[in-house]
Amino acid sequence: MTSAARERVVVVTQDDGAGSRLSALLISAGVRVWSVPVIVSEAVPDDQPIERALAQLADIDWVAFTSARAAGVVCTRPAWRSWPWRTAVRPRVAAVGPVTREAVAESGAPVALCPATAGADELARAIIDTEGGTLAGKTVLWPRSAIARPTLRDVLVAAHARVIDPIAYTTTAVLPADIPDVVREIRAGRVDAVTFLSPSAAESFAAAMGDRTLSLLAGRTIVASVGPATSAALTGLGAPPTLESVDRTGASLATALVAGLAPAGSGPP
Secondary structure (H helix, E strand, O other): OOOOOOOOEEEEOOOOOOOOHHHHHHHHOOOEEEEOOOEEEEEOOOOHHHHHHHOOHHHOOEEEEOOHHHHHHHOOOHHHHOOOOOOOOOOEEEEOOHHHHHHHHOOOOOOOEOOOOOOHHHHHHHHHHHOOOOOOOOEEEOOEEOOOOOHHHHHHHHOOOEEEOOEEEEEEEOOOOOHHHHHHHHHOOOOOEEEEOOHHHHHHHHHHOOOOOOOOOOOOOEEEEOOHHHHHHHHHOOOOOOEEOOOOOHHHHHHHHHHHOOOOOOOOO
């Protein structure tokens, strides 16, 4: 008589916004989700830079959103909500991916540009291409995280854009109390996968490890990445991703992960 199969366990290091689709879909597939958030995002206490930027909407050509969190902060503001989006010629809105596009669309603002390949660099180049190869005389508003990489701004400025980049939210690393338990269970082979939705989550999880890398994960569990930037961070930290989502969303990652999980009890593929 065979023993009962072990329940599949996935460590989720960061949620994917309201509704936490990643966790919800994993749970619906019969996976036990172990939520171990290693970063926390919050709106900045001083919102004056955002308010000053929104007061200039009439003079802005593009608003570039590189995260749904930034959209959630900006698109709920009265200045944004009251803008005549149906008739205004500008600004046009560009979103880095489908989740961000949906967050903007909920505010009633049309999204003019959402590249097929997600990424700040791809978004910047798509804006430049839409404007005929140069952004001379154009102003781009980029509400960003306090720790956002400067890629988008650098590419836009190189194309001669004026970039306004107020901080919309902060992202802070935290050390969950149950990290020692997570480490123990990974070493014992009782964690089937660990998910990462951003480079900052990968870096924060590594900081919580004893050697400040993710080498513990390599070969012991599935390392699930939401996209190329996160995959690059994981590789640099010693845990190349086992799988990567197709369209850079938590839902897509959940689908890929459920398909990629080994049969219960057999360990990572």
